[in-house]
Amino acid sequence: MSAVNGVVPTAIIAVGLALAAYALLTTAFNRRVGLGLLIVIGVLEILLLVLVGLIVARLADGGRPAGMALLIGYLIAMPLVPVVAGFWGAMERSRWGPAVYAVAGLAAAILMVRLHEIWAVIRV
Amino acid sequence: MRYGRSFVSEPGASPESTASPETAAAPPESTRTGPGRLLVAVYGLFALSACARAVTQIATEFSRAPAAYVLSALAGVVYIIATVTLVNGSRTARRIAVLSCSVELAGVLVVGTWSVIDKASFPDATVWSTYGIGYGFVPLVLPVFGLLWLRRWSGRAKSGRAIASPGAGEAAGDGGDPDRVSAR
Numbered sequence: 001m002s003a004v005n006g007v008v009p010t011a012i013i014a015v016g017l018a019l020a021a022y023a024l025l026t027t028a029f030n031r032r033v034g035l036g037l038l039i040v041i042g043v044l045e046i047l048l049l050v051l052v053g054l055i056v057a058r059l060a061d062g063g064r065p066a067g068m069a070l071l072i073g074y075l076i077a078m079p080l081v082p083v084v085a086g087f088w089g090a091m092e093r094s095r096w097g098p099a100v101y102a103v104a105g106l107a108a109a110i111l112m113v114r115l116h117e118i119w120a121v122i123r124v
Numbered sequence: 125m126r127y128g129r130s131f132v133s134e135p136g137a138s139p140e141s142t143a144s145p146e147t148a149a150a151p152p153e154s155t156r157t158g159p160g161r162l163l164v165a166v167y168g169l170f171a172l173s174a175c176a177r178a179v180t181q182i183a184t185e186f187s188r189a190p191a192a193y194v195l196s197a198l199a200g201v202v203y204i205i206a207t208v209t210l211v212n213g214s215r216t217a218r219r220i221a222v223l224s225c226s227v228e229l230a231g232v233l234v235v236g237t238w239s240v241i242d243k244a245s246f247p248d249a250t251v252w253s254t255y256g257i258g259y260g261f262v263p264l265v266l267p268v269f270g271l272l273w274l275r276r277w278s279g280r281a282k283s284g285r286a287i288a289s290p291g292a293g294e295a296a297g298d299g300g301d302p303d304r305v306s307a308r
Contacts, residue, residue, distance in 0.1 A: 070180045077172060085165060092161040100165040107169055 006123050008051045009112045015044050016112075019105030026098035033090050033097040041101055044108055045082040052079055055122065065119035074115060081107055155213035155221070155277055163273055166266060167207040170259070174251045175200035181248065189247045195235055196250040199263075202228050206270060222274050229267035232256055236264070 019040045026037060052075050065071050082104050089100030115122050156164050178196035186193055202224050209221035236255035239246045249258050256263030 067180065067184075069184055070176070073176045073180060077176065081169075084168070088161065088165055088168075092157060094158055094161075096158055096161040099162040103162065103165050103169060 008047060008054060009115065009122060012044065012047045012051060013109045013112050015040065015047060016105040016108035019044055020102040020109075021105075023098040023100075023102035023105060027095045027102070030095045031098070032093055032095065033101065037098060037101050038086070038090070041082045041086050041104065044105065045079065045086075048079045048082065048108065055119075058121065063119075063121065065121075067118045071115075071118050074111065074118065078108075078111055081111070155218060155273065156211045159269075160210060160213075160273060163266075163270060164207060164210050166262065167203055167210060167270070170251065170263065170266065171200060171203035171207050173259075174203050177251070189245070192246045192248050192250050192253075195231075195252065199228075199231060199251045202231065210270075218274055218277055222271065222278075225267040225270040225274065228263075229271070232263050232267065 085100050085104030089097040178200045181193040205224040209217040232252045235252035239253040251263055
């Protein structure tokens with residue numbers, strides 16, 4: 001349970017920011033989405049799914065945040081971000097595909113901060 | 125434009141993939157490609173977050189700040205319309221997109237000013253509070269880029285020919301890097 005308190009959200013922030021930096025460099029170098037970006041966004045997706053599992057376990061344990069409705073919304077929306085962005089960016093054959101990945105990486109990092117605001121037991 | 129090996133290439137999905145170097149420099153085929161790809165992604169993200177915020181606020185504590193929550197919902201709807209119309213990209217959709225981007229720009233300016241002057245009406249933030257400060261001022265910048273992008277499109281539709289792409293010469297002359305694509 002302790003993993004909710006730090007390791008996974010911190011890893012998501014790190015991977016999200018790394019993805020954003022990598023993607024922006026890819027855009028700057030005028031390349032489209034390649035295998036490297038797909039791997040990083042895949043890792044991000046796995047980490048987000050792990051976090052969803054950890055939070056659901058915590059809810060099943062009896063923990064209740066103040067903003068329960070918003071938390072459930074986050075649990076549904078969070079794992080969708082890399083999937084939707086992944087396909088949307090991969091469909092683009094120009095430098096603007098990686099830019100979509102940068103948005104997804106930044107969004108994942110920001111989501112962790114917001115998540116902590118919704119339920120303080122989820123530490124960053 | 126050069127299409128090299130890519131894990132995400134869609135063989136035969138686009139007539140562009142077999143285009144000659146002359147036509148390859150044509151601008152993006154739709155409002156959802158090129159820079160529009162990024163715009164749609166950001167609009168989609170804001171549609172999701174504004175709507176999520178509005179729905180939970182209205183469902184759980186509407187009486188606390190009705191003005192702020194209704195404005196959150198309005199912002200969410202405007203973002204959804206902008207996302208859908210940019211993806212669609214038809215002439216009618218582009219007109220609706222221009223309208224929604226304009227409403228958005230007006231909204232962020234009016235609500236932004238209102239929230240700065242009359243803090244009592246906004247105990248909870250909306251997407252547009254203080255010109256979108258809670259969202260890194262992206263709500264203020266986004267409609268401007270949206271309108272600029274749509275303007276380029278309306279110009280192209282009127283003239284009926286392609287606007288010269290700044291990346292055209294570079295794409296035709298660059299080296300043999302297979303993953304390199306032309307600037308848009």
